[in-house]
Amino acid sequence: MLAAAGFLLLTFPALAQDDLLQQLSAAQDSARVPEPVAATFKGVRVSNGHSIETPGQGVLLFLISHRFGTLNSGAYNFFGLDQATIRLGLEYGLNDRLAVGIGRSSLEKTYDGFVKYRLLRQAPAHMPVSVTLLGTTALTTLRFGNERPFRTRLTYTYQALLARKFSPGLSLQLMPTLVHRNFVATERDDNDVLALGVAGRQKLSKRVALTLEYYYLLPGPTADDFRNSLAVGFDIETGGHVFQLHFTNSQGMIEKFFVTETRGNFFDGDIYFGFNVSRAFSVKRK
Template identity: 35%
Template sequence: MTRTFLFLLVFASILTYSQEDLLKDIDTIKTNKTTQPAFKALQIVTGQSTKLSAKNEWYIVVAHRFGDISKGFKDFFGLDDASTKLGVIYGATDGLSFSLSRETLMKTFEAGAKYRLVEQSENFPVDIVGYNVIAINTELDKDNYPHLKFSDRLSYLTQALISRRFNDRFSLQVTPSYVHKNLYEPTVEDKNQFLTGIGGRYKISKRVSINAEYFVNFDNHSFYKNPLSIGVDIETGGHVFQLLFTNSQVNSDIGYLTNATGKWGKGQVFFGFNLYRVF
């Protein structure tokens, strides 16, 4: 698995340096910010960053998580058990975007709104962005839940994304979060969950950065784990490519935060990637 990761990293790096004529748009700021954005990608790893799409920009999102690599050749290091999320994001304004996605795990649809509240500038130390999501779990059926209602399929996420770009290389973000689930299993999780995340980005070259994030769930039972993820951002012409390892196989925002099952100490992690294409 390590060889596969290194191959993908080298391959993507080659693509990076072969597209210099296309890379100029990556560093162009379409807003009137007095500082560069804290993050180049819309996600730090799986969690959201304070970056928003510009006005009238469309993003196509493809996110993929393979299975547990600790199972080895039995599941071919996770390649036999994968989850995929497909989505679109539209920038209504420079400070407001809307998203829609669908993930294979739990057959979950998510609709989200992301909006800038405050910009980092010479007069204010941080960016503050709001993020709200409503999710629909279409995998639930009445065979298992005879009294199932449509409202039982719904769950909600509210986040405040607070980031600061300290210099050209280092950015940090704190993410207080609240999740509400209409249908939940009380023996393994709570109906209302409060989390706080911390994530950062450190740029190691012109087009490559190392990212990491960790969320603490203050209301979680012992069954689910706190999500911890490490990734690499590779900026190429027209898109940002992210390679990552995480202990949460779920791609959806709410599922990632509240349904992590892997244990890093036992090697129960999932390899994956995020790909954003701008139009």
């Protein structure tokens, strides 16, 4: 009996120590916050439209977007290279979730601004998707024959961008979209246009990825009169920057144009070749 009691007394501290270590390990595991998934897309744009990505805190991004004319415009126009539309933009990360931006497009001499907020970030075993909210305003300054009130020159866009990085090489994004136009040409036209966008990115090599972007217009007068926006492109990573090449049936590079005013038939050769290139500047320490 004495021997058994002595054995129990000797083993109890060891068992208690094991118990304590297990409790500490469990507490550490529960306190450990999963790291969010990074680089779902390599740029703040997929092609024409936004991706879920934002500039980091204190980062100023200068973005140049360029579209030539259509490839089927013929040799006289050098297959579109004689014609060009351009947008210059600045985007700034107020913090790691919130960004603001402004831009100016040559098409209809349009100014635009936006606010972009990363609501949710994908994390393993914690959050299956990333969600970014986007609100934009576009102001057309083109001169018309009869001068229009200021408010009729404004267009607003609201988007929820939902994305998931399925693997290091594959990312997909869904973009429910509402475009509100203060002015439309006829009573038949929609002031409010609903569209559903889908986008994807598939890596082909260490530095090159294939991108696809498509916006489906929900049935209505706008869908009857215009076409769905389609873009196929390539992301090329060069020295920490991403150079994006695109082939698209949309001439404009903001939502007002490519969601609601796309006229080109991609499969008939109404294809605008273009690119996005950006340069990032750190203007504020984190």
